[in-house]
Amino acid sequence: MRIKEVIVVEGKDDTSKIKQAVDADTIETNGSAVNEDIINQIRHAQEKRGVIIFTDPDYPGERIRHIVSQAVPGCKHAFLTKQEAKAKRDKGIGIEHASVSVIQEALSKVYEVTGEYESAITxxxxxxxxxxxxxxxxxxxxxxxxxxxxxxxxxxxxxxxxxxxxxxxxxxxxxxxxxxxxxxx
The missing domain is CATH 1.10.720 (Transcription Termination Factor Rho, Rna-binding Domain; Chain A, Domain 1)
Incomplete structure (x- = not known):
């Protein structure tokens, strides 16, 4: 499966796992220390190809998701559950621990945030x-x-x-x- 958009991930292990699952390019934030250079790379990717934010389902991952989506409007989002991202042997949680099929499923169901939609759910x-x-x-x-x-x-x-x-x-x-x-x- 080829993904047109650039996928924003936290680190090298995430990139490695993504590349096992799909044909895609990534930008690594190198953890939650998202600097202006990374934001500029993500902005450029968003302008040229679009961006999917795909971070770990934990506090640092949600923090990165928030920082990037605030700085670069219009990004799409893909999610894993904690259970899907849980390591078998240790206590780690991350994209790098998820199965290839789970990653493929998550990337096939991305959401685009829009500010113009009025929800029917109150x-x-x-x-x-x-x-x-x-x-x-x-x-x-x-x-x-x-x-x-x-x-x-x-x-x-x-x-x-x-x-x-x-x-x-x-x-x-x-x-x-x-x-x-x-x-x-």
Missing amino acids: KEDLLACGLIGGPKARERRKKLGVALRIGYANAKQLEKRLSSFQIAREDFVEVMEQILKEEES
Whole structure:
């Protein structure tokens, strides 16, 4: 599978794993110390070919995702769950630990953030589905993020992420019905 866009990753091990999974070029941020030179490279890539941000599903990865997407508007996003990115033997989490097939799936389902989309999913919907407040809210948000491949979001970020990734109301309802049905069993 050939990826036209340049994929932003954290380091060399991520690049190596990406190249096992797909034919693509990468830019490495070298961890969370994203400097102006890296941002300029990413801007140039965005102008010429487009960019997919594909960072680890942990705090440093989300921080890098935030820094890059703020500095370079219009980037696409691909996500792995913590389970998909978990190392077998040690406690590490990262793209370099994911299987080739999981990486291919994540890169086939990228999201583009848009500021112009008005979501049909409201805060009231999130409350009604038990995604905000309550004892099971955090776990439900995790399951929702996995099923929709948008990553985990806290209660405050969830509404914005659903909107900015243009998640259809029908998809949201279908996934939430499944999550709630699983809880009943």
